[in-house]
Amino acid sequence: MTAVITADGLTIRFGNFTAVDHVSFAIGKGELFGFLGPNGSGKTTIIKTLCGLLVPSEGTGTILGMDIRKHAPEIKRHVGYMSQKFGLYEDLTVSENMGFYAGVYGIRGEAATRRRKEILALTGLEPYLDRRVSALSGGWKQRLALGCAIIHSPEVVFLDEPTAGIDPVARRSLWDLFFELSGQGVTFFVTTHYMDEAERCGRVGYIYLSKLAALGTIPELQRLSEANPAGTSRVEIETAQASSMLGQLRGMKGVREATIFGRSIHALIETDQLEAVQRRFPEAKIQTIVPSLEDVFVTLTYQIMKAAR
Amino acid sequence: MKGLFYGLWPVCRKEFTHISRDPMTLFFALAIPLLQMLLLGYAVDTNIRQIPTVVRDESRTQESRQFVEKLAASDVFQISMIADSDDALYGAMRAGRARVGIKIPYDYARRLQNGTTATVLVLVDGSDSSLAGQAVNTSTGVAMQLSLQQLLGNGTMPVEVRPSVLYNPSTRSANFFVPGLIAVLLQMMVILMIALSLVRERERGTLEQLTMTPVAPLGLMVGKMIPYGVLAFGELCVILVIMRVVFQVPIHGNVFLLLAMALPFLLTVLGIGLMISTKARTQAEAFQLAMGTILPSVFLSGYIFLLETMPPFFRGVSRLIPTTYFIQILRGIILRGGGFTDLWPNAAVLTLMGCAAILIAARLFVKQRRA
Numbered sequence: 001m002t003a004v005i006t007a008d009g010l011t012i013r014f015g016n017f018t019a020v021d022h023v024s025f026a027i028g029k030g031e032l033f034g035f036l037g038p039n040g041s042g043k044t045t046i047i048k049t050l051c052g053l054l055v056p057s058e059g060t061g062t063i064l065g066m067d068i069r070k071h072a073p074e075i076k077r078h079v080g081y082m083s084q085k086f087g088l089y090e091d092l093t094v095s096e097n098m099g100f101y102a103g104v105y106g107i108r109g110e111a112a113t114r115r116r117k118e119i120l121a122l123t124g125l126e127p128y129l130d131r132r133v134s135a136l137s138g139g140w141k142q143r144l145a146l147g148c149a150i151i152h153s154p155e156v157v158f159l160d161e162p163t164a165g166i167d168p169v170a171r172r173s174l175w176d177l178f179f180e181l182s183g184q185g186v187t188f189f190v191t192t193h194y195m196d197e198a199e200r201c202g203r204v205g206y207i208y209l210s211k212l213a214a215l216g217t218i219p220e221l222q223r224l225s226e227a228n229p230a231g232t233s234r235v236e237i238e239t240a241q242a243s244s245m246l247g248q249l250r251g252m253k254g255v256r257e258a259t260i261f262g263r264s265i266h267a268l269i270e271t272d273q274l275e276a277v278q279r280r281f282p283e284a285k286i287q288t289i290v291p292s293l294e295d296v297f298v299t300l301t302y303q304i305m306k307a308a309r
Numbered sequence: 310m311k312g313l314f315y316g317l318w319p320v321c322r323k324e325f326t327h328i329s330r331d332p333m334t335l336f337f338a339l340a341i342p343l344l345q346m347l348l349l350g351y352a353v354d355t356n357i358r359q360i361p362t363v364v365r366d367e368s369r370t371q372e373s374r375q376f377v378e379k380l381a382a383s384d385v386f387q388i389s390m391i392a393d394s395d396d397a398l399y400g401a402m403r404a405g406r407a408r409v410g411i412k413i414p415y416d417y418a419r420r421l422q423n424g425t426t427a428t429v430l431v432l433v434d435g436s437d438s439s440l441a442g443q444a445v446n447t448s449t450g451v452a453m454q455l456s457l458q459q460l461l462g463n464g465t466m467p468v469e470v471r472p473s474v475l476y477n478p479s480t481r482s483a484n485f486f487v488p489g490l491i492a493v494l495l496q497m498m499v500i501l502m503i504a505l506s507l508v509r510e511r512e513r514g515t516l517e518q519l520t521m522t523p524v525a526p527l528g529l530m531v532g533k534m535i536p537y538g539v540l541a542f543g544e545l546c547v548i549l550v551i552m553r554v555v556f557q558v559p560i561h562g563n564v565f566l567l568l569a570m571a572l573p574f575l576l577t578v579l580g581i582g583l584m585i586s587t588k589a590r591t592q593a594e595a596f597q598l599a600m601g602t603i604l605p606s607v608f609l610s611g612y613i614f615l616l617e618t619m620p621p622f623f624r625g626v627s628r629l630i631p632t633t634y635f636i637q638i639l640r641g642i643i644l645r646g647g648g649f650t651d652l653w654p655n656a657a658v659l660t661l662m663g664c665a666a667i668l669i670a671a672r673l674f675v676k677q678r679r680a
Contacts, residue, residue: 051521073312076523087518089323091330096323103319104522 004029004156004187005050009059012045019045021210022059027189027203029155032182034201035191036297041207043191044083047158050189051079063156077105080154084164086145090134094125094144097133098151105152119147122177139170146177150186157181159190163197175200195294206297209308213300218293226303227296232256233274234295237265238285245281252277257298266295316524320532324506328536338502339544342494346548349490350556354482357443363390363407365398370418376429376455380411385447398432408434409444421459476561476645483556488639489612491548492574492632495541496606499575500582500599503537507586508595526671534579534667541575542568552643561646567639570652573659574635580666581631587673606632634659 003026012020020042027033037043048054050061052072061068063075081087088097098119102112120126123143133141142162150157159178163171175197182188190201198204199218206214206221214221221227228234239245242260249258249265254273259266266289269277278286291299328335362380366373380386390407392398401407410432420427431448433441457466477484510516519529545568552558560567581602589595608614609623610632616624627633634655641647641655 053520073523076521079521081518081521083514083517085514085517087515089327089515090513092323092326096326100319100323101522103322104316104519104524106315106523 002029003027003062004031005033005061005063005189007046007050007059007061010046010049010056010061011058012042012049012054013057018210020049020056023207023212024059025205025212025215027187029187030182030185031203032178032188032190032201034198034204035189035207036193036198036204037191037207042210043207044160046207047081047160047189047191051081051158052076077152078155080149080152080157081160082145082149082157082162083160084162086141088133088141088145088148091132093130093132094136095129097144097148101148101151107152115151115153119151122180123147137170138166139174142166142170142174143177146174150181154186156187156189159188161191161193163192163194171197195292195297199293204293206300208301208304211304213304214296221293221296222290224296224300227291227299229256229268229299231271232268233271233288234291235267235269235274235286236261236289237267237277237281238263238287239265239281239283245284248280249277252280257295257302259298266292268295268299313525314528314531316522316528317532320524320529321535324533324536327506328540335540338498339540339547342498342544343547343551346487346490346494346551347555350483350487350552353486355439355485356482357440358384359387360385360409360440360444361389361407362386362409362411363392363398363401364388365392365395365410365412367415368413368417372418372421373413376413376417376451377411379451379455380448383447383451385443402432402434405434408437408440409448411448481558484558484644485640486612487552487556487558488643489610489636491545491552491639492610492635493603493607493612494548495545495571495575496578496632497599497603498544499537499541499578500585500602501596502540503533503579503582504586504589504595504599505592506533506537507583508589508592511586512591526674527667530583530667530671530674534576534583537582538575538579541578542571545571558643560643562642562648564642566649566652567642570638570642570656570659571635573656573663574631574638576663577631577659577666580663580670583670584666584673587670606630609633611636631659631662 005027006025008024010020010023011018023042023046025033035043035046045054049056050063050068052068052075055069064078066075066078068075089100092100098116099112102108102115107115120129123146125140125144125147128136128140133144136144146162163174166174178188178190190197192198203215203217204221205212214224214226216224237245237249242263242265246258246260246265249255249267252273254270254276255267256270257266257268274286278284364377366377377388381388386409390401392401392410395412398410398412402410410430412430412432414428414430417427417429429448429452431445433444435441507516510519549560549564549567553560582599585595585598585602589598605626606612609619609627610630611627612632616627616633619627637655638652641652645651
């Protein structure tokens with residue numbers, strides 16, 4: 001696997017504040033890489049640095065083998081970028097927006113016509129060509145934004161929270177587009193808040209307090225020793241009174257985490273205390289489970305917070 | 310070289326589309342300067358005439374009436390009231406019903422006949438300095454004239470001044486103010502339009518998207534300047550027609566030279582607009598910054614106050630204001646019929662200022678992207 005995007009000890013400081021702290025990863029061709037983390041954890045900063053908009057304070061990175069410190073202008077020609085703000089001109093039509101971005105990437109004449117047809121076929125925007133963007137729904141705007149972001153056939157696409165605030169159906173169909181393109185060999189770097197979106201990604205990185213806290217495929221992350229501390233069990237507790245039980249459970253000795261999941265409770269409990277819990281709630285059905293991605297990140301976050309204190 | 314301006318034409322074409330999509334904004338942008346020009350052009354008249362004047366004539370003689378008639382004949386004073394007591398005289402001044410009060414004492418005629426000095430009291434409201442100056446000068450002049458007549462009888466005047474006003478013979482205020490107004494109005498319109506257009510892109514996030522594309526800073530800046538430059542140039546032509554037709558200000562020089570020399574000025578104000586747009590985060594901020602450039606260019610550019618009478622410090626400041634140079638060009642060509650050889654230094658300074666402003670704006674823009 002040749003790495004298309006790499007970061008090597010990437011560090012970015014703004015004055016005294018370290019926005020990104022020694023982050024390293026390598027992403028292969030055609031991969032759909034999910035990047036998770038709370039707001040302000042440094043996700044957008046990393047994207048801007050990899051695109052050559054910010055010069056890293058320390059460390060380095062490459063895109064398609066080009067050094068981000070030296071080849072910023074060249075990198076821009078091979079990289080697509082789409083943010084939750086869309087970057088579309090609301091008062092222009094679909095067709096004019098596509099035409100503008102094609103022009104900006106220097107695509108003209110025959111090539112422009114061909115590429116335009118391809119994008120329309122991919123996004124299904126054909127019927128809306130002459131409609132102003134302001135009259136499109138959120139889902140269609142997103143498809144157009146993606147279409148404009150890939151108008152120059154980039155090998156790498158950065159998506160910064162691309163599905164924030166659109167409905168689940170539009171979200172799913174946008175992800176189908178990502179998969180289709182990724183199947184054609186386009187490498188995706190996607191930041192998101194949604195766990196279900198993260199679970200669709202081949203590999204996931206989790207950034208917290210400017211540091212990369214975890215990196216791997218979903219099963220790898222679920223097996224992480226940090227997410228399954230020795231001497232504890234991850235359990236699902238089925239009970240009729242989940243909400244009233246939660247408070248009592250959290251007060252019990254040996255219960256490290258507990259949270260409601262639908263009609264049951266997910267908890268991380270020290271294994272030797274499991275019996276005590278069962279004794280206290282005799283009607284509850286307790287069974288061991290594999291942690292969900294959310295469980296993994298919550299456990300990791302608690303550990304980092306404890307270490308930071 | 311081509312890389313330096315990468316993306317210029319797509320940006321330029323897109324900007325024209327934006328303008329055509331929003332005809333109301335375009336209409337107001339073009340109509341408001343015209344409206345302001347009509348208002349200010351008619352309102353501003355610095356020639357002082359027909360000052361309301363109250364007269365208290367204690368003498369009530371042929372001589373005193375002759376003095377009052379002379380004053381009234383000057384066109385500066387308009388005798389609007391006759392006071393029959395000192396209280397009435399001062400009262401009218403205090404209430405602002407009269408700006409000038411004339412009191413002729415009871416012994417006026419007798420003193421004239423005796424050959425002793427006859428005095429006349431002239432009260433002037435000093436709250437408007439140019440009005441006061443004019444009132445004092447004119448009344449002194451009338452007194453001088455009467456004194457000379459008294460001394461010389463019907464003999465001829467030993468010295469006489471024959472003033473001849475060049476370039477604006479009727480000394481119409483419009484001829485002086487309207488050309489300057491053109492510079493101020495154009496500047497306001499251009500700076501606002503281009504700064505708002507860029508800041509709007511920042512607010513909506515399209516600027517962020519553009520920074521991810523290969524568009525060069527200068528490509529973006531110059532691409533935005535062309536459409537607004539074209540609009541401003543069209544507006545200038547309309548303004549010149551209105552000046553000529555409505556305000557009857559004759560253009561003594563070459564109109565085409567004027568239009569050509571307007572280009573460096575447009576370049577400069579467009580560059581200033583761009584500089585503002587790199588600093589302003591919101592459209593409201595851009596609006597305030599743009600308004601901030603208006604005051605100095607009204608008061609320190611020679612538009613209202615003469616450069617020659619400013620303290621040296623402010624004269625220095627006025628040399629840093631682009632409007633100063635364009636007003637010189639406008640007045641030079643329109644009023645004095647000046648040619649290229651008279652005015653090229655102004656155009657040269659503006660060209661330098663314009664290029665500097667654009668380069669600084671591009672530089673600030675790049676810095677911002679590097680955070």
